[in-house]
């Protein structure tokens with residue numbers, strides 16, 4: 384599955400819905416042995432959630448958006464397929480989350496790329512299931528530090544903390560993803576055993592999590608922080 388939502392593969396409601404439909408189709412296809420997620424765009428795997436979906440939108444729309452974010456995570460983290468993230472560019476926040484849902488992460492060894500949960504930099508707090516997914520990937524202490532600082536890691540740092548499993552030359556990300564994928568057959572029951580408690584936690588609190596998101600994101604102070612972050616993104620470009 385090659386992500387293609389220019390300019391930066393930000394995860395809008397529409398794009399998340401497309402991703403979920405694609406994953407669902409693959410999941411039902413008996414001939415499909417697994418899934419490699421990568422990006423069709425240069426330099427960016429995914430810029431994470433579409434910030435415009437969280438800025439100046441109605442509570443109803445925010446709720447609909449958040450349900451789609453949850454759905455994408457539930458489908459990918461709970462997938463019965465072998466999943467590999469072929470991270471061929473930067474992958475902040477929701478992009479990092481999407482990578483962490485996969486069984487194995489291969490990243491392009493380009494020091495200009497970065498990956499991490501940077502929510503703190505936007506003045507927002509990563510939801511518990513973002514935190515849980517990272518804890519399951521890199522452990523409690525690294526997650527604590529990482530979330531507090533909104534830390535982004537270059538590929539070498541990401542490999543060191545276990546956020547990615549393998550670094551490869553930029554032009555060989557696809558090759559190595561397929562090679563690794565061929566070595567794995569279907570996931571055994573250990574995958575669901577390891578992930579079930581984390582998945583059950585969100586499933587049982589899904590509606591409350593949506594309510595929390597909507598009341599948090601529509602606060603004036605949070606809208607102000609997001610507005611300032613958007614300004615910063617645009618200024619950085621000039």
Ligand SMILES: CCCC/C=C/CC(=O)SCCNC(=O)CCNC(=O)[C@H](O)C(C)(C)COP(=O)(O)OP(=O)(O)OC[C@H]1O[C@@H](n2cnc3c(N)ncnc32)[C@H](O)[C@@H]1OP(=O)(O)O
Pocket residue numbers: 390391393426427429430431432433434435473475476477478501502505507508509510596599600616617620
């Ligand atoms: C309880 C609340 C929990 C909420 C959880 C949120 C999780 C999230 O995922 S929040 C999103 C966090 N994402 C980021 O902070 C990423 C910001 N973007 C970047 O760092 C860079 O854009 C990039 C490294 C991904 C790519 O850099 P590059 O130089 O190639 O492109 P830019 O010139 O910066 O961007 C092009 C264009 O795209 C706009 N844009 C970038 N990221 C987003 C985004 N996440 N959502 C919407 N739009 C985005 C950027 O402003 C530029 O727009 P203009 O061309 O109009 O200026």
